[in-house]
Amino acid sequence: VHYAIRVVGEREAVPASGLAGQTLAVVDEESDITYFGVDRPAIDGATDYEPPADVRGVLLSDRVVVWDAPDGLYERGFYGQPLTGRAAAVEGVLQLSLLEAASLAADDRLGLDEVVETGDGAAESESDTTAAIVARGRAVEGDRFDRRLATYRDLRDRDAVPKTGFKFGADFRTYLDVETVESLPHSEHLVRVVEPGHAFAPRELSLDVRLAGGVRKQLLFALTDGTGPIEWLSVGRLTP
Template identity: 75%
Template sequence: MQPTGDLRGDAVHVGGDARQRFFDSRGYGRPLEGNSIALSRVEAAHLLFRGDLSGVALSDAESDDPTPVGFERFFVDSAAAVDRFAVRYLVYSDLRDRGFYLSPARDPWPGGDADVSDAVDLVAYERGSTPDTGNVHYAIRVVGEREPVPASGLAGRTLAVVDEESDITYFGVEHPEIEGGTDYEPPETLRGVLLSDRVVVWGAPPALYEHGFYGQPLTGRAAAVENALQLSLLEAASLAADGVLHLDEVVAAGDGAAGVGGGASNGAGGANNGSGGANNVDDGEDDTSENDLAAVVARGRTVEGDRFDRRLATYRDLRGRDAVPKTGFKFGADFRTYLDVETVADLPHSEHLVRVVEPDHAFAPRELSLDVRLAGGVRKELLFALTGGGGSEADDDGSDGNAADIEWLSVGRLTP
């Protein structure tokens, strides 16, 4: 005859030889006085389902009948009493079946001693270790597929997503190491023309593209113009922030560039194109790198709003790590990255897909699954840059995007 338990508050107490039977040998619950133990609701439900407990007496049952109930009644009662009980039970049961010992990640359970955030539901111990040894292998956050998940603070956690058919998908979230090896220094000076949504550099040194992988050459059959290079606004802003790029001409933004700002008024520092035509930058005292940067950043904000500042901060952080960020448009991302570029003629495969999000971003599990699946399908690591926009609010030029403003997350599928 298997033992029974009594529900007391949020714990099920089991007496007899329960400590030896469940805690010492199989890592369930927490010890009480003598040989008694307390089980969390998910642990008790799992033991009921396996037939290792014969029943649990519900102290809050509608009737006064003390007869212990089986798994079905206990499961329904717990689902009504405890938030997200059903999905947490499914994950607990799955990981138990995979050979892990687990504990709730809260006091007074053994998992409450683990160094995990309040957002963690369960901790799974390394195979071969028990709750009293405390060697945590996975700190698990359990969510349903429709539940938003805050991105901040998720690093070092395992995300267990339970879909509407009760299948479970696990994601590992870490702080990645991004260390590039691209050894290229841009020239001291470049001169370009700011168009509606890009910059053209005439007479660009070939190494700027071939070794630095900046921009895209203007090419064509029987071209009479050589070394003309188109830079994205992000590339141009970064080079201007470094004092490299100077503008000879600022052309008013056309209708196609007014996606956010509604016009081409560059209020960030002296590049207002109110005439509707071309406005040549003076060669006098105002022809400074600060004004050039302000003009490019203002155009970027006109094209895509304050998202431009976040992407610029991320772009400059990656360049500062000697990695080369290029557009990730074809993959539905902000960037793809190349860690070690020697020459574009012998370009390696890109290693990462990068999505830039705000620090308070919340993942939608369905979208996260899609992003991870796509990145895995093209053999790339999915990175998220939680970016507040660098120093754009302080300096109004977007130039101060530094690593301290960015939290990097790597997200990938995980098989426990």
Template identity: 70%
Template sequence: MQPTGHLRGDFVRVAGDARQRFYDSRGYGRPLSGDEIALSRVEAAHLLFRGDLSGVVLDGEETDATSGDDREVGFERFFVESAAAADRFAVRYLVYSDLRDRGFYLSPAREPWPGGDAAVADAVDFVAYERGSTPDTGDVKYPVQVVGERESVPAAGLAGRTLAVVDEESDITYFAADDGAIEGDTAYEPPAQTTGVLLADRVVVWDAPADLYERGFYGQPLTGRAAAVDGALQLSLVEAAALAADGRLSLSASVDAAGRGGAESDGTADETTPDGPAAAIVARGRAVEGERFDRRLAVYRSLREADAVPKTGFKFGADFRTYLDVETVDDLPHSEHLVRVVEPDHRFSPRELSLDVRLAGGVRKEMVFALTGVGDGTDGAGGWAGTDSRGRTDADVEWLSVGRLTP
């Protein structure tokens, strides 16, 4: 005969041989005195569904006035009552049951349950232990955060968690979120003196050193059939701003978005020149793109400083794609990452996250999100907070890699 549970607040108390039957042998619940255990509502519902509990006596409904017997409820009533009483019970139950069926022991990630000892974020619902591990051994495999399809998920601090997204048809998709810091091996130093012309939304270098493109993978050559112009290289505003901020690019002139010519730059980019080439390029970037330009520039420069090569990710719906080891564009490897730049307070919708991750996986790339606060407000001096007028920044970038997971 299967034991009966008694609901006490937010847990179900089970007596008899419950400790040996459920906790010691199968990792359910937490020990109380003697052989009694406490089960979370989700654990109790799972055992009811499996038929391992005969029923649960609800708080305040202990005795039938006519027969004097305890009034037990089955899975259906207990599930409905718990869904009304406990936050997000239904989606948490679905994930718990799925992972149990996959062979994992799980515990609620809060005190006084065994999983409450794990060093995980407050948003984590369960910890799933390594196969073969129990709550006593504490070898956590997945810190699981359960999310409904219509909820949102803060991007900040998400690294280290497993997202279990339950859609409207109760299917579950798992995502692994990890530190996505990108480190490359592209050993290239751009030439010290390059001069370009600032156009409406790009910079053209008419006599670019050959290795700027061929080895550094900067820009795109201006080419065509029977071209009479040789050595012209088009730089994006982000590429040009980064080169100018490092003192490697000067401007001979500029043309604004309306086609009007501008004053020639003095060609310098030192600390005492407020209107140097970097300032002009950053100002143009802000004019055509708004505050996103500063965030993308900060991430671009961080990637270059990490010896990775970022190029536009437009074709993939991202800000950048990255190459880790470029020796020459004639022997170019496949790009390894797609990078999307977001604000630190960005909140993912599960649909948005699924779309990005699915697309990256479909083209055999890793999806990385770069969180940076650059561009979140004005600094009172004509620039955006975190980035000076010449595109230099000391802003932190938090890297977040998200991929599909099959537990």
């Protein structure tokens, strides 16, 4: 048996968990069939960078600003984005996403000099750096922050570099081998983070696969509740 095929209608919800290794055959309203291959992806990064342990920042409403960023944090590790003024980047200043900051803090690489109050009171009540950043993240996007943080850290543990995938309608785009930002390769994956009980809507899945293929990236799904192991799936269109 070359392919284990599962046949579904275009309006039928398909549970994501346990789908790896199957071929999804979606029958549309005109009885045409579109095939999708679902596999467990190999995510083998080669980014060789270890952040220093003395990064200091200020927690704002939705990011952390590092006023005196260490050499290499952005250029080699691709953490954050330079803070820009009217004409150019402000030298030495980086803005980290809450995901980047929480991950660095969890690895004892980032400390906070100040927590700017926002009115929600969540982060201000935390004395621990990681807890303060995570509390701010949850205030911004709820439990989804925990799932995205778990996925971000898993990708970093695999020596891949995750960055926002917003412009592609995804949670992350990933770079497997970053030497310097100046010689940045094209990103290889689009990652969507979903709950373990997620069910695919074939119409939406088809759109996601089409978009990823159109920008020459592999579509990945991370199934996670934010605490346990992550189940990774890759989905691509098959042409018989």
